[in-house]
Amino acid sequence: MKKLIYITIIFLMSSCSNEFLDLYPETSLNESNFYKSDEEFISLVNGSYIPLRNLNKTVMWDVSEVKSDNMDLQPSNTNIEQSRNENFLMSSSSIVHKSLWDNAYKGIYNCNKTLNAIEGSDYTWNNEFLKDRSLGEVYFLRALYYFELGRQFGGVPLVLTEINSQDAVNIKRSPIQDVYQQVVSDLTLAIDHLSKANDVHENGRASLTAAQGLLGRVYLTQKDFSKAESILNTVIKSGKHGLLSNYADVFNPSKKDYYETLFSVQFSESAAELANNFIFFNAPYTSKGEVTGRPNVAIQVNIAIKPTQNLINSFNENDLRFTTSIGKWTGSDEKGGTADYFYCAKYKGPQTAILGWSGDNFPILRYSDILLMYAEVLNELNRTGEAINYVKMVRDRAGLTENLVGLSKVDLGLLIEKERRLEFCFENHRWFDLVRTGRALEVMKALGKDIKQEQLLAPIPGDQVLINNLEQNPGY
Incomplete structure (x- = not known):
């Protein structure tokens, strides 16, 4: 029987504890169990986070940092897949892109399963705020998985409910506009639910400001600058986040930053x-x-x-x-x-x-990102003078105090691009920034890379093309 890869996964779950990291291990739960408590539903939610670890351990580095002008292979590196990715020789047999696809759809499968369980149950929660938090988390995560798929592959199959393998083969690629529309819809629902759950927030989980910040990134990617300006301004005005005085503290695992960092993939040395x-x-x-x-x-x-x-x-x-x-x-x-x-x-x-x-922890969204995205949006809206102030906040922390007054829109745009590169190097933003601003071909060709327009999108994994009859991206 034909099957999409994400239909055949073993669902991973976690046990209950008072600490989020302890709620987040890769252990299994018998799916025949029925969920009869707030804690059991929360454990189900935790399973939706798990594929983020696999995505951000190595895969996202290869498809963003290694592909960009930020990273090279060391002389000892014999990995053919990384070499092909670095030199834009990817093909439909790429193991890296197959791993990205599989892990993202595992996450989506877990999200759909969780939403179905929570929204389809007649269980009465002891704490309704925890229910809202749980729904908000899952809508946020599904949006994040689809956003990563869309930026890599363009249009992808939209699977929004639990389905069987026979139904799966009939789902074809949706246009990228529809994918982003679904991402926006999920984030809007996440914001609605998470806005009711501030009193039960736990560090490490998706939060209201994380959902708002990610929505701003989506709008910026779509070049919907007015909507991006509005939602990013909401995060800034919330007062819940700011820049740490010491840049190094953001990455200190002994401190686990949740002030500048709006959302990160949680890791621990414990296992x-x-x-x-x-x-x-x-x-x-x-x-x-x-x-x-x-x-x-x-x-x-x-x-x-x-x-x-x-x-x-x-x-x-x-x-x-x-x-x-x-x-x-x-x-x-x-x-x-x-x-x-x-x-x-x-x-x-x-x-x-x-x-x-x-x-x-691996940062997905930081406050400095909010500030620089907001500056980019203001600059695109011809409010360059205002935008300079937000760039200056990031540069001041970095010890760069030059006067930026009088920069043109073009010059400020290039400075923001550079500041994003330096601020977020090795955080998997660079490639997507270059694609979003239309500068990828120019920058990479200047480094001698033989890159073509169609290679801005990754190849659809060959097994998905063959088994599920999905349309391949041009050039592959």
Whole structure:
């Protein structure tokens, strides 16, 4: 029988606890159980978060940072998939894009299952605010999964209910406009529910401002600047978030920031399924344990990546973000000599676990992103003078205090692009920023990349084209 890949997954769930991270492990629950308490429904909600971990452990790096002008492959890297992605030689057999597709649809499947269970149940919640929080979280997550799919592949199949395998093969790709319309609809519902649930919010979960901020990003992507201006201004005026005085604190896993960070993927050193291994494929491949602090854990040399020299050169010597973002290690090279190696240092927090498990949360939406998106929107609306103030907030924190008064709309637009690159390097924004602003071809060709217009979209995985008769994107 023909089946979409996301129809055949094993549903993953979590057990109950007072801490969100403990509610978020990859453990299973017998699906024959009926949900008879607030806690059981909340556990069902937690399963909708799980695929975000797999998406952001390696996949999103490959399709955003490695593809962009931010990262190169280290000399030890023998990963053919990463090399093809970096050099725009992707095909429908790409394992990276198949993984993205599969994990996103696993998340969507979990969301649909959860919505069906909550909205189709006659159970009376002991705390109705928890019900609103749960519904808001799931609508937010489904929107996020579809937004990532849309930005990568364009139009994709819209699956909004629990369906069987026979129904799945009849669902074809919807136009990208319909995908974004559904994302907006889900985020609107998320905002409605989460606005009633502020008193029961828990750090690490989707929040009202996270839903509003993501909606602003969606509107910006659609170039609906007026709507983006309105919703992003709502986040700014809420007073719930601000910039930390020290940029490095955003990425310190011992502090777990929830003030500047509106939403992040949660990781923990406490167990393998909860941890990330970012530092182990970012550390210089000859550094052994000198960078990672774990000499007993091998660096993943076959997928090792590094910052581009172009990115390194883009930082002003006074930029306080540089040492947090990019580390330098001097040591043995592959020929027995000595060399300087630069690496992504944002996810190099203190590690206490015996094994190679890291607990750095991965930021999806930060307040500095809200400020720079808002500045971009104001500039597009010909309110350049106002926009400068929001760019200045981000630059001041970075120690860059030059006077920006008098910049033209074009010049400010390019400065915002640069500030976003430096502020969010290694946070999986760069490629999407270049595509959104129409600058991807120009920037990548200037670096010698042989990129074509149709390669701004990724190939639909070949198994989906073959088994489900989905239309392939042009050029693949």
